[in-house]
Amino acid sequence: MATAIPIFASFKYADSLTVVGISFCTALVCEAISWILIYRTSSYKSLKSSIDKASKKLETMKTDNPSSKLTIKKSKTKKIDRVETSLKESSRDLSLFKFKSGAVVALVLFVVFGLLNSLFEGKVVAKLPFHPITIVRKMSHRGLKGDDSTDCSMAFLYLLCSISIRTNLQKFLGFSPPRGAAGAGGLFPMPDPKTN
Numbered sequence: 378m379a380t381a382i383p384i385f386a387s388f389k390y391a392d393s394l395t396v397v398g399i400s401f402c403t404a405l406v407c408e409a410i411s412w413i414l415i416y417r418t419s420s421y422k423s424l425k426s427s428i429d430k431a432s433k434k435l436e437t438m439k440t441d442n443p444s445s446k447l448t449i450k451k452s453k454t455k456k457i458d459r460v461e462t463s464l465k466e467s468s469r470d471l472s473l474f475k476f477k478s479g480a481v482v483a484l485v486l487f488v489v490f491g492l493l494n495s496l497f498e499g500k501v502v503a504k505l506p507f508h509p510i511t512i513v514r515k516m517s518h519r520g521l522k523g524d525d526s527t528d529c530s531m532a533f534l535y536l537l538c539s540i541s542i543r544t545n546l547q548k549f550l551g552f553s554p555p556r557g558a559a560g561a562g563g564l565f566p567m568p569d570p571k572t573n
Contacts, residue, residue, distance in 0.1 A: 390503070392497065392500065392501075392502040392503075392531075393502050393503045393534065395502075396493065396497070396502055396503075396531055396534050396535050396538065397534070397538050399489065399493060399535075400535055400538035400539050400542055401538070401542050403485065403486065403489045403539070404539065404542045404543040404546050405546070406485060407482045407485060407486065407543065408543070408546055408547065408550060408552060410478060410481050410482055410485065411475075411478045411482065411552065412552070414477060414478035414481065415474065415475055415477075415478050416552055420474065421471075421474060424467055424470055424471045424474065425471070427463075427467050428464065428467045428468060428471065431460055431463050431464040431467060432464060434460055435457065435460045435461060435464060438453070438456065438457050438460065439457065486539070490532075490535065493531055493535060494520075494531065494532065496531075497530075497531035498520060499520055499521060499522060500521075500530075500531070501521060501528040501529065501530070502529060502530065502531045502534055503529035503534050504527050504528065504529060505517060505526075505527045505528075505529050506527075507527070508526045508527060509526060514526050516532070516533050516536070517529050517530060517533040518530060518533075519532050519533065520532065
């Protein structure tokens with residue numbers, strides 16, 4: 378069975394704090410790897426600035442035009458289409474550029490998850506303040522014995538911490554994707570009105 382990090386050993390929630398602390402340290406390591414492989418390079422900076430310029434230009438072009446389709450001039454729509462195409466190409470290039478560090482970060486996360494899994498195998502690390510629905514219960518109770526649905530496994534706590542800490546750390550450090558980039562809209566981006 379696992380023993381908590383000595384700093385947290387005297388606390389009531391030592392295992393939970395250990396998982397959260399390791400998740401925070403892992404997020405720092407992943408962002409450092411991303412900075413070394415991506416964010417400090419001149420090609421990333423130029424791609425980011427071109428995406429920012431294109432998205433601002435597209436925004437101003439769309440707000441300058443009236444909403445009625447009959448009154449929009451064809452030249453304006455062609456210019457808007459050109460800027461949108463350029464923005465999509467730059468976003469695609471940025472995604473491909475980020476892919477190389479993604480493999481290294483995935484390897485780090487895989488190793489840390491395996492280590493934590495071996496340390497906290499079958500151990501309850503937290504108590505949920507609610508009874509989760511079935512699909513969430515299968516994730517939160519993964520690898521635990523017993524029928525108490527409020528028991529939380531390391532895997533579920535680590536997943537929640539990793540998602541929230543890394544996203545907020547990227548925003549804090551200024552490494553979040555540019556506004557106009559694909560994926561910058563979050564999990565559910567706005568649909569393209571032209572496809573309707």
